[in-house]
Amino acid sequence: MTVKDKTKETASGQAYKVIGTRPLRPDGVDKVTGKAIYGADVQLPNTLHGAMLRSPHAHARIVSIDTSEAEVMPGVKAVVTAADLPDLDDIYADLGEGIVNLRYSSWKVLAHDKVLYHGHAIAAVAATSKTLAEEAVARIKVEYEVLPPVLDVLEAMKDDAVILHEGLRTRELGEKLEGRTNVASHIQHQRGDLEAGFAAADVIVEREFNTSTVHQGYIEPQSATGLYNDDDRITVWCSTQGAFGIRGQLSSMLQIPIARITVIPTEIGGGFGGKLDVYLEPVAVMLSQRAGNRPVKMTMNRTEVLQATGPTSGSYIRVKMGATRDGKLTAAEAFMAYDAGAFPGSPIGAGSSGIFAPYRLDNVRIDGYDVLGNKPKASAYRAPGSTNAAFASESVVDELAEKLGIDPLEFRLRNAVTEGDRRADGPIYDRIGFIETLTAAASHPHYEAPLDGKQRGRGVAAGFWGNWGGKSSVSASLNPDGSVNLVEGSPDIGGSRASIAMQLAEAMEIPYESVRPQVVDTDSVGFNDNTGGSRTTFGTGWAAIEVGRKLIAELKGRAAILLEADADNVGYGDGVFSSNGASIDLTEVADRIDETGSPVVASASVHPTGFGAAFAAHVVDVEVDPETGKVEILRYTAVQDAGKAIHPSYVEGQLHGGVAQGIGWALNEEYVYDDEGHLLNSSLLDYRMPTALDLPLIDTVLVEVPNPGHPYGVRGVGEVPIVPPAAAVANAIYRATGVRLQSLPMAPGKILDALWAADES
């Protein structure tokens, strides 16, 4: 089902020819036959294999590291520790989903003077085989002074808390405070008169929520091969969401000029925000340099992935909201503390921007805290910070609607933001499709369908993600047969080669099959920001449209020569150039290009800012087993404003994937630590992600309210679908059982405890 906005479809009023169709992806055959080369599939001649020594403690001072025994083992070619890394000042880099301080990133890559989480990297070995490297790692002796760990975000904020970084000072609303702390920053968004807002409310609900640390869970572990060549040039092959981002981090962290670094992105086996930061890359390069300039390959195992990469923040959130009897929100207040892990940089920025973003609020205050703890440093995870936030706010919104006796979608509709409304953190919405999305959810057959049976309930929740534009560059060349080679620099995680090639084909009015897209290395195309922030189909697609327009403009001149016409009088449509009744196909112009001059190539670079926010509304039916506490997802419908769905299958796929991850977050997934801060569930059996048996087919509805900030109306679609599920499932569990869960995951044990507590009271 597609809900059409009544605005015009294209600038010229023409229907799209390529956009909206579902062609096969250009990289598909390689991926179904096993030919596609992912990070760990890179096999260079004369390669050495690396292994990492990791901390057995969550928090300890490193007294000494003795690598001598490892260094003399036959077959061991190099050993590195943090002492081999340049000592950096604070250097801030924007990875697209948040700013990081590369000084801290360096300490994350190899522990500086303390280990700060179980699995923190300490030293690395390169040897002639992986087994040998692992054996050598085991012979490195580290003396630790073990310290108590900080594992709870509210404990970490206390004045007498154990401190992770002696030098850290809180940035309080932009100013640096005095005093030792684990609070890296406090941000605040405020508008109106909170007291008056709550005074005007007929109903007020205030609740506390806790969410666990969860991991992105990409199936491909991090892998990097680094070559520090004899000419001091560096080449890195790695699985990443952004080769240029990796290049920049390498340059800063190793203090090597960008001119000497090439990053070759392999196919990427999932990222979800977790493959923006460097982990192995600088280490592999350092090992290569010390091992006689041989390539060094490092691949994490699953335990390393779970212990030491990602994850996203656990959080404590308190939300208070008030509304009038006729269902108008009058005030909203949030206190949000996000666990950043060992270094500053939780997604508290996005979380605090988004927590009330779907609703018109004149009186609002949001306080957000970025708090350190002895866990791996948080990295981006699909709509970073927003699932936690929506779990809290959408649960409270649901409770308000219930207390007021108003249908939960109707309540949201009465308060939904629309064009011209201002978000709590400042931005004013352009044309958005939230109302259309809510309306489509309310009128979907799922929402009307009877739901019979005991312990069954239906829940809804909304979601917001701001999206991102970023910078994209592409180049393209016309072949003699009229086909076009498109060179881009955005790693393709979920079909973006197709969605970008389709936009070029649309712009040039040529068949999709005539475009051959390739993702290339950092030497071979202009700068591209990461594949992140739901920006690739929007931003890199825009660059492809630009390059298509340039090619057509150039080809009009070439056609003019062949038609013996004035270039200004040459028209173009549907693959044909024409002037004064004479015409010539694009393919013939291509074939005869030598008669007109030099080969036809073009490049384009864009930095669009009108990316347009994404909104979602989800409906879910659950059944709760009162004997076991297990929640079964019976039916799920995800409705979302896609702006314009370029390749609807891959847009649907984004909704499916976001929903599945959100359900995992809601019901099962969590980092389980013991009191000493050891991660107890660092395997995929124990870190329980949804399997095929845990989910139903997921119905999707693509609402299309064109984004005025893109030539074809595209808005990012990848992230917002993970935002509503946890709240929607919680609201459904409440309808099924009468119990509101306020802690993620809503695992069977917690549900049983809640049911038993309700029985007793």
Place this chain on the structure above:
Amino acid sequence: MADRVVVDTTINDEETTVLCEPRQTLLETLRDTLGLTGTKEGCSNGNCGACNVLLDGVLVNSCLVLAPEVEGRTVTTIEGVASADGLHPLQQKFLEHAALQCGICTPGFIVSSLALLEENPDPSENEVRFWLAGNLCRCTGYDKIIRAVLDTADAPQAAD
């Protein structure tokens, strides 16, 4: 250095001899010794199914099989699924249904689905879900994968 073992086996219809350490897994042998990198490593402990291959026609996690165990047996990897005539119907349906996003789990899913359809040519949705519960995908929510497998089973060429 550990003793080496010579293993004679048949991989994708080709007789193959490999020298391996006794502790080496079939997955490591396929990927690192033979360069058959289509079989993926997601976890190394049998949790994710990315390394699924067929051993004498039976679905196994190649990370849980030691290389010396395949002596005298036949192994089918993702590289052996398509034929000279073209893609296997499962591969074609995975493409048509957009049943892959990042694609890292795809070889495992295709090999696993191949074993399913061999054993049960007309599975129900729930039977497909149960069979594929040993294969983790983090991108697709399984929706389009399930549809691709069911569609392959329904297609005429799978019935023979």
